[in-house]
Amino acid sequence: MKEFQRIGEMEYEYNADIGLSYASPVRGVWNIVHIGTLVPQAHQIYVCPTSCLRGVVLTTAEMGAMDRLSTITVGEDNILDGDMEEALQRGTERIIEALPERPRAMLIYTSCIHHFLAVNYQRVYRVLRETYPDIDFIDCYMDPIMRRTAPAVPSLWRQIHRLLTPTQPRRDQANLVGNCFRYGENCDLTALLTGAGVRVLDLNTCKTYDEFLTMAASPVNFTFHRTAVSAAKDMQVRLGQAWISMRPGYAYDEIDADLRTAAAFFGIEPPSPEEIAHQRAETERAVERTRALLGDTPVSVDYTAVDRPLELALYLLEHGFAVESVFVDVFTEDRAVFEALQTRAPGLKIYQSLGWNIRRMERGHPGKLVAIGQKSAYFNNTDFFVNIVENDGMYGYRGIRRLMALLAEASEAEKPMRELVQIKGWGCGCP
Amino acid sequence: MKRDYQTHVFTSTYTADVSGVCSALYELGGMSVLHDPSGCNSTYSTHDEPRWFDTDSLMYVSGLDEITAVMGDDAVLIRDVVAAARDLNPRFITLCGASIPHIIAFDFRGVAYLIERECGIPVLPVPTDGLKSYVSGVGLALTAWLERFADPAEFAAAPDNAVNLVGVTPLDFSINDNVRMLRAAFADAGFAVNCCMAMGDSFETMTHAFRARVNVVVSSAGRRAARWMKKQCGIPMVEGLPIGAAQTDALLGAVRATLSDGKDRAAWGEFGNTGRYTVPEGGILVIGEEVFAKSLANAINLLPAERRSGLTACPLWPDVDEGMPEEELIAAMRTARTVIADPLYRVVLRPRDGVQFIPFPHEAYSGRIFRAELPAFAGPDFSVEQLLSGR
Numbered sequence: 001m002k003e004f005q006r007i008g009e010m011e012y013e014y015n016a017d018i019g020l021s022y023a024s025p026v027r028g029v030w031n032i033v034h035i036g037t038l039v040p041q042a043h044q045i046y047v048c049p050t051s052c053l054r055g056v057v058l059t060t061a062e063m064g065a066m067d068r069l070s071t072i073t074v075g076e077d078n079i080l081d082g083d084m085e086e087a088l089q090r091g092t093e094r095i096i097e098a099l100p101e102r103p104r105a106m107l108i109y110t111s112c113i114h115h116f117l118a119v120n121y122q123r124v125y126r127v128l129r130e131t132y133p134d135i136d137f138i139d140c141y142m143d144p145i146m147r148r149t150a151p152a153v154p155s156l157w158r159q160i161h162r163l164l165t166p167t168q169p170r171r172d173q174a175n176l177v178g179n180c181f182r183y184g185e186n187c188d189l190t191a192l193l194t195g196a197g198v199r200v201l202d203l204n205t206c207k208t209y210d211e212f213l214t215m216a217a218s219p220v221n222f223t224f225h226r227t228a229v230s231a232a233k234d235m236q237v238r239l240g241q242a243w244i245s246m247r248p249g250y251a252y253d254e255i256d257a258d259l260r261t262a263a264a265f266f267g268i269e270p271p272s273p274e275e276i277a278h279q280r281a282e283t284e285r286a287v288e289r290t291r292a293l294l295g296d297t298p299v300s301v302d303y304t305a306v307d308r309p310l311e312l313a314l315y316l317l318e319h320g321f322a323v324e325s326v327f328v329d330v331f332t333e334d335r336a337v338f339e340a341l342q343t344r345a346p347g348l349k350i351y352q353s354l355g356w357n358i359r360r361m362e363r364g365h366p367g368k369l370v371a372i373g374q375k376s377a378y379f380n381n382t383d384f385f386v387n388i389v390e391n392d393g394m395y396g397y398r399g400i401r402r403l404m405a406l407l408a409e410a411s412e413a414e415k416p417m418r419e420l421v422q423i424k425g426w427g428c429g430c431p
Numbered sequence: 432m433k434r435d436y437q438t439h440v441f442t443s444t445y446t447a448d449v450s451g452v453c454s455a456l457y458e459l460g461g462m463s464v465l466h467d468p469s470g471c472n473s474t475y476s477t478h479d480e481p482r483w484f485d486t487d488s489l490m491y492v493s494g495l496d497e498i499t500a501v502m503g504d505d506a507v508l509i510r511d512v513v514a515a516a517r518d519l520n521p522r523f524i525t526l527c528g529a530s531i532p533h534i535i536a537f538d539f540r541g542v543a544y545l546i547e548r549e550c551g552i553p554v555l556p557v558p559t560d561g562l563k564s565y566v567s568g569v570g571l572a573l574t575a576w577l578e579r580f581a582d583p584a585e586f587a588a589a590p591d592n593a594v595n596l597v598g599v600t601p602l603d604f605s606i607n608d609n610v611r612m613l614r615a616a617f618a619d620a621g622f623a624v625n626c627c628m629a630m631g632d633s634f635e636t637m638t639h640a641f642r643a644r645v646n647v648v649v650s651s652a653g654r655r656a657a658r659w660m661k662k663q664c665g666i667p668m669v670e671g672l673p674i675g676a677a678q679t680d681a682l683l684g685a686v687r688a689t690l691s692d693g694k695d696r697a698a699w700g701e702f703g704n705t706g707r708y709t710v711p712e713g714g715i716l717v718i719g720e721e722v723f724a725k726s727l728a729n730a731i732n733l734l735p736a737e738r739r740s741g742l743t744a745c746p747l748w749p750d751v752d753e754g755m756p757e758e759e760l761i762a763a764m765r766t767a768r769t770v771i772a773d774p775l776y777r778v779v780l781r782p783r784d785g786v787q788f789i790p791f792p793h794e795a796y797s798g799r800i801f802r803a804e805l806p807a808f809a810g811p812d813f814s815v816e817q818l819l820s821g822r
């Protein structure tokens with residue numbers, strides 16, 4: 001088995017999550033601890049065996065946020081005695097009493113083992129809510145055994161937003177949901193909304209718990225990532241908030257259509273034809289500048305950097321870039337994009353980043369290669385790379401132009417790849 | 432009410448048995464398979480394995496999912512391991528597991544047998560459960576490996592001055608100069624280091640593990656393997672670490688005595704007392720892995736009283752099952768005069784406690800965070816007095 005396949009020879013139904021799994025040293029993508037820490041004035045409790053606790057505790061320690069997390073270990077005696085509920089309740093009570101400040105909310109994560117032992121944790125939460133009415137308790141899950149049916153990250157985004165309760169709606173604000181990074185100056189949606197006087201709220205910019213709670217008053221939730229879908233659907237039902245999915249791709253017509261949908265919701269003016277033409281022209285110029293700079297330098301893309309690596313590869317190929325490979329473990333993009341790539345670049349290499357054979361891959365590349373994303377940088381062993389994860393707040397024409405600027409910068413200046421890619425949760429405030 | 436060892440409001444956790452397994456066998460050319468849904472492998476490779484980036488040793492997670500677990504379908508694991516083994520051709524395969532295999536009574540031995548029959552590569556079943564500390568995992572792994580590949584009959588031909596160093600992993604010794612210095616401490620004293628289990632030794636060297644007269648248990652993680660070897664051929668053990676000149680002399684003296692009379696010993700005196708020490712108020716508290724903590728405490732107590740401010744050092748170490756119960760830990764730390772421990776313990780102390788804290792990073796506790804600050808403590812040249820001065 002080779003480390004890569006040519007896209008021209010592949011099936012659309014590709015998923016590398018089969019067989020033994022390898023974990024590369026690349027650690028930039030956020031995990032549930034990083035995401036949970038976004039909730040201001042909240043405290044996280046992880047309830048699981050030692051082997052599971054180790055990762056979350058040291059993630060937190062590396063963030064310098066140990067004051068935001070406590071743990072309750074599941075031991076052999078809990079399994080044998082069947083007292084998981086008591087341990088959870090007693091431990092949470094002790095944590096609350098011992099913390100120097102009362103948290104506004106507690107995110108309590110149970111794990112795989114609780115499912116298998118049928119632990120009645122909802123009863124514990126009910127007791128805790130009655131005992132501590134000033135604290136909002138929310139059940140969260142670190143249960144990778146459910147990853148094929150209920151993956152942990154989408155579940156967490158949903159549970160975090162369950163802290164919001166129905167309130168009087170305000171027509172002048174909107175939520176961006178499910179983002180690790182701020183969608184600001186590199187986002188066309190933010191530009192559209194703020195330009196029309198709509199207040200944009202996102203968990204990752206909330207400074208206080210009260211500010212976060214005001215998200216309940218927004219009439220609409222915008223999402224960019226697939227991992228936010230569960231939260232948006234849940235809020236649709238519970239809070240009656242509308243949901244508009246913004247496709248985080250590179251097709252100009254899709255961008256325009258999504259922005260029109262957003263504008264229509266608020267009854268504001270969508271980007272005019274002149275504005276669209278201006279944005280497109282400016283974007284094309286930025287792309288051409290970067291393309292000229294890179295010339296024939298090979299480019300590699302990976303799924304940790306952008307949500308739509310195949311679409312980005314196609315976009316870059318259509319604009320004359322020498323895209324050589326994509327690192328992706330499952331195809332989640334439209335079949336049309338996949339087929340377009342098969343036609344345009346059948347020799348494009350598709351690498352899976354978690355297959356067992358890639359552990360023994362000869363990491364490196366003959367000559368210079370510029371990577372978009374940490375995994376492609378690591379496996380190609382290049383210091384010329386765009387160091388971003390999860391789109392880094394880029395959307396629309398502004399997002400594409402920002403990406404081009406980063407790509408140009410990456411092509412010209414080396415970065416210490418070895419050090420950077422091993423930092424957990426890139427951009428979360430880790431040293 | 433039950434004793435609460437589970438709740439940790441402020442403090443971290445020692446790494447688990449599964450990381451211990453992978454760490455112990457990392458350099459021996461095998462393939463470690465962790466039967467678990469996900470997460471343990473990235474935790475190990477990120478926080479517990481400093482060799483991960485620069486080497487291509489094989490360690491994978493099985494990716495157990497709920498249907499496979501509920502149905503008890505071990506054929507999935509067998510198929511996946513065999514497929515990988517055929518591509519990668521490791522010298523051996525190690526099969527360990529975390530909490531879900533444990534509670535569904537996964538048959539480690541049976542599945543190991545079936546995989547081995549299928550691919551013809553030796554498979555070591557190591558029945559970890561993800562609930563215990565790395566000390567358990569290292570011990571189980573080394574023992575399973577020796578049981579399979581080493582020949583107790585070789586003990587009869589062991590050279591008179593040959594010793595093994597048992598329980599050596601980066602979890603306790605990191606990848607700074609400690610292991611080299613550890614070997615040197617024995618070599619310089621005229622001993623031949625037969626095996627350093629298991630850093631810096633090859634598969635072949637390890638197969639001759641019984642060609643030694645004494646097992647020096649340098650971490651409690653090596654205790655189980657040493658006990659097993661003793662059971663096989665009577666090879667005696669000495670527990671202790673050479674930390675500073677006096678403690679190194681004490682350890683080497685104990686090894687010489689054991690070479691002479693074949694009795695088990697500990698460098699701090701009484702052998703076999705693994706129970707808790709009573710932590711006196713106002714002393715120097717050394718927190719860490721058991722052999723390390725006892726050795727460093729002994730090294731301090733071997734100093735003349737005036738060079739340790741008249742204080743006595745005592746060790747405190749985590750239990751394999753229960754870790755370091757936080758309430759007991761807090762009580763001990765806040766009544767000490769000086770605490771020597773991993774920097775992540777510092778959070779327990781308040782300014783009003785007036786306790787001097789001397790950081791001593793331990794990879795099995797804080798992972799990679801303080802790796803650059805981890806001292807090379809093995810051998811006679813380490814200055815215990817300088818450590819106490821906080822410099």
